[in-house]
Every structure is written in C-alpha cells, then in structure tokens.
Amino acid sequence: LLARWPSSPKVDLITTDGFLYPNEVLRRENLMERKGFPESYDIGALLRFLSAIKAGQPNVQAPRYSHLVYDVLPSEFTTVDRPDILIFEGINVLQARNLPAGGRIVPMVSDFFDFSIYIDADETIIHNWYVNRFMNLRKTAFRDPTSYFNRYASISETAALAIAEGLWENINLKNLRENIVPTRPRADLILRKGQNHLIDMVALRKL
Incomplete structure (x- = not known):
C-alpha cells in the first residue's frame, strides 16, 4: 500500500527473525527455550544493519530465517538497497537496553525508527x-x-x-x-x- 503512493516509494520489509542466534549457538548457551527472548538475538548485528540502512549505504544484507527448519539460514541473505521506506518487524524492536554508567552512548533499536x-x-x-x-x-x-x-x-x-x-x-x-x-x-x-x-x-x- 505504501508503494502505491503517488511518489511510488521503494518499500522493503525485514523481520528480526534473521537476527536470532543460530540454533547451534542457542543450544550451546542453553537458550533454546528462550528463543525469542531478548538474549536470543544478535543485537550487535541488528544495530549494524539498521545503522547501515540509516546511513544510506547500498546493498545492505540481512540474514534470512526459515520457519520450516526453525533456524537462521547460513550464507543466505536478503539485500536491501537504499529503500525510501523500510518496514522492520519484530517483537523485540521497542525493547530498551540497560544503560551503562558514565553516560556512554549505547544505541537502541528504536533509535533508528521514524515511526513505530x-x-x-x-x-x-x-x-x-x-x-x-x-x-x-x-x-x-x-x-x-x-x-x-x-x-x-x-x-x-x-x-x-x-x-x-x-x-x-x-x-x-x-x-x-x-x-x-x-x-x-x-x-x-x-x-x-x-x-x-x-x-x-x-x-x-x-x-
């Protein structure tokens, strides 16, 4: 629907599922039963992706996830190339992080959103x-x-x-x-x- 606007914006959709740690890592860290909880996501990779999108970098890759095999797909990515609108969907996107002492800058996922x-x-x-x-x-x-x-x-x-x-x-x-x-x-x-x-x-x- 957004792409139908008169200006014909380029619209992409990415979900946070691809930023889950692979099952191999979750098993090793005893987190399989916490899959979907904040600690099961690679927040660093997620923030790097959003930062690159916000900076206007071309051909930014997001890891892909399969609900069939219930795991991140190794070496498979969705490429996002400077969209006018990026819909970023996930249950964890508005969660806040623990703030460090001393006023050190720590980005949050929601810092990159224009509208949630x-x-x-x-x-x-x-x-x-x-x-x-x-x-x-x-x-x-x-x-x-x-x-x-x-x-x-x-x-x-x-x-x-x-x-x-x-x-x-x-x-x-x-x-x-x-x-x-x-x-x-x-x-x-x-x-x-x-x-x-x-x-x-x-x-x-x-x-």
Whole structure:
C-alpha cells in the first residue's frame, strides 16, 4: 500500500527473525527455550544493519530465517538497497537496553525508527490464536518431512494440544508479559485487534 503512493516509494520489509542466534549457538548457551527472548538475538548485528540502512549505504544484507527448519539460514541473505521506506518487524524492536554508567552512548533499536506501531490484542485472544495455529499447522506445514516440527504431526490431537498449551504457558506467555507488553507504551501507534483480527481500537501518541 505504501508503494502505491503517488511518489511510488521503494518499500522493503525485514523481520528480526534473521537476527536470532543460530540454533547451534542457542543450544550451546542453553537458550533454546528462550528463543525469542531478548538474549536470543544478535543485537550487535541488528544495530549494524539498521545503522547501515540509516546511513544510506547500498546493498545492505540481512540474514534470512526459515520457519520450516526453525533456524537462521547460513550464507543466505536478503539485500536491501537504499529503500525510501523500510518496514522492520519484530517483537523485540521497542525493547530498551540497560544503560551503562558514565553516560556512554549505547544505541537502541528504536533509535533508528521514524515511526513505530504496536499490534495489540487481549492476552486470552493471543493464547487462542497461538493454540489454534499450532493445531492447524499439524495438518499442513508440520507434515513436511523437512519441518523442524514434523514430530508433532503424527502424535495424537490430545498430546499435541498439551504440547501447544505447555509451549504457550512456559515460553510465549512469559515472553509476552516480561518483554513484549512492557514496550507497548513506547510505540507511536497502537492498533488493537479483536478475535477476528479486525482492528477495534486505535491509539495515536500525541506528539
């Protein structure tokens, strides 16, 4: 839609998934069950990418991630060449860092944004979306033999539901409450969705 503006801006989209540490690193650091939490991202690489984009450098590479194999793809990149608009999507983009003593300059991801949007929903609705998606993926993507989650396609529906609820309770809900929802007030715009994914509230920060 942005690219349809009369000025025909060049629009690119990058997600933060590619800036996760590879599974090999997460396993070594005992962080696989913290995947998606702040410590599972290579913040240095993420900041270098955004800095290069902001500086107008050509052909900046972002690492690619595969949800099929549930890992960063080695030696595969998406090249971003001086876009007019870059949409940078991820659950961790508005998180603040611990500030060092002495006033030393420490950049934050959000320092590079001109405008930020937080997509919100009631916790119960997010829970339902997560579990329903997990159960639906058992009948589709999880059936692919190369899928990281293929083992969940052949177990019983009761067992799969228990796994989905456990993943939600022990990982996703904790991340939501501890690291995602606290960033909501930092957004310029909050869009709240209802159960059917339609927007039922818009909150714009008064500048």
